[in-house]
Amino acid sequence: MITLLKEVGRGKRGARDLTYEESLRAAEEILSLRATPAQIGAFFIAERIKMESVEELEAFVDVCRQSAYRLPSQEGIDCAGPYDGRKKSFYATFACSFVLAAAGLPVTLHGTASLPPKWGITLHDLLGQIGIQPDSLEREDWIRASKETGVLYVPAEEWCPPLKALRPIREELGMRTVLNTAEKLIDYSHSPYLVFGVYHNTVFDRLSRLMTKLNYRKSLIVQGTEGSEDLFIDRPTRTYIVENGIATLHVVNPETLGLDTPIPETVWTAASQISVTEEVLRGEADMAFMHQVLLNAAYRLHHADRAGSVEEALYICKALLESGDAWNTYTKWRSLLAR
Structure with a gap:
């Protein structure tokens, strides 16, 4: 998690978007609470400053979906x-x-x-x-x-x-x-x-x-x-x-x-x-x-x-x-x- 934090937390000019695979690791660490509260808060703020990429958003959605109870399609x-x-x-x-x-x-x-x-x-x-x-x-x-x-x-x-x-x-x-x-x-x-x-x-x-x-x-x-x-x-x-x-x-x-x-x-x-x-x-x-x-x-x-x-x-x-x-x-x- 620290390695990923360094990539997104370098400031407005130095930060880079994570790849989908990196984002998936970050989402898994955060949603499982394996990351510490300080790391989670830092990641959220760094992403807020940088703005989340499509791949980062997709990874968080995917991990949320994996963690949730979901019904079969209701065609609605x-x-x-x-x-x-x-x-x-x-x-x-x-x-x-x-x-x-x-x-x-x-x-x-x-x-x-x-x-x-x-x-x-x-x-x-x-x-x-x-x-x-x-x-x-x-x-x-x-x-x-x-x-x-x-x-x-x-x-x-x-x-x-x-x-x-x-x-x-x-x-x-x-x-x-x-x-x-x-x-x-x-x-x-x-x-x-x-x-x-x-x-x-x-x-x-x-x-x-x-x-x-x-x-x-x-x-x-x-x-x-x-x-x-x-x-x-x-x-x-x-x-x-x-x-x-x-x-x-x-x-x-x-x-x-x-x-x-x-x-x-x-x-x-x-x-x-x-x-x-x-x-x-x-x-x-x-x-x-x-x-x-x-x-x-x-x-x-x-x-x-x-x-x-x-x-x-x-x-x-x-x-x-x-x-x-x-x-x-x-x-x-x-x-x-x-x-």
Whole structure:
């Protein structure tokens, strides 16, 4: 580990990217905790300064996957948002998941209790508001609920134990590390489709090459709200579509679909997130949130090849909200998991 540290820790000009094989050794040392806390912290900081290469990210994803419990393919979509949560935006992806499941597209969500650097509201917090305690349920409970409803939630630190073991170091560092990317790509249900949130468009090229190496059938990289996978409803969103090794820039403009809507000022807490989520699924929410869920659900349904166009997908998703099918999927899922 010391030899590898010397390569990445020589400073901005002297540091070099590790090869995939070297990165694999580093990831194995870190995720097994054979490296010391000081070495792990130093590596994370050095990588943060240097910026992780595609090969380094790939190695950490591969070792995380080897360390995790993963289900057989559900032929669905993995929604990969930041584990450090939200502070000032609506969790459209949560409501969206039940619309997609009602449409017959399996959905995988995953997360943990809040992490740095944002320390925001997480999916874990939302589940707690509806009586679901993510870290106290058995793996079989989540799997049963997913089989009956089409929505799988994975408490990542339970299904990938090294993430739990490394939490204290990440909390002490208080900054983004290579794990902030790798943990979102563990792909717990071997999903062929991915929607992945990023903060900065400067990482589009690097991540599109990574998605190709990870063999997703189709990936949608979104520079969304607070670095999430959620498309904006009040302005255009930059995305990259990665398919067959080719990455294409695509700007999603809600105005072209007649959906652009100003977002009302809202103080977001876990309770208000759930309140708005349930209003959306009942068809009673402010139009901005209704439109944001429709836009995101439609693009994901089309992305997963379940609709011939975004317009067709919008029609499908709108009907599922109006009929109550999305709400019924949500209430069934909640009843299966709440204690």
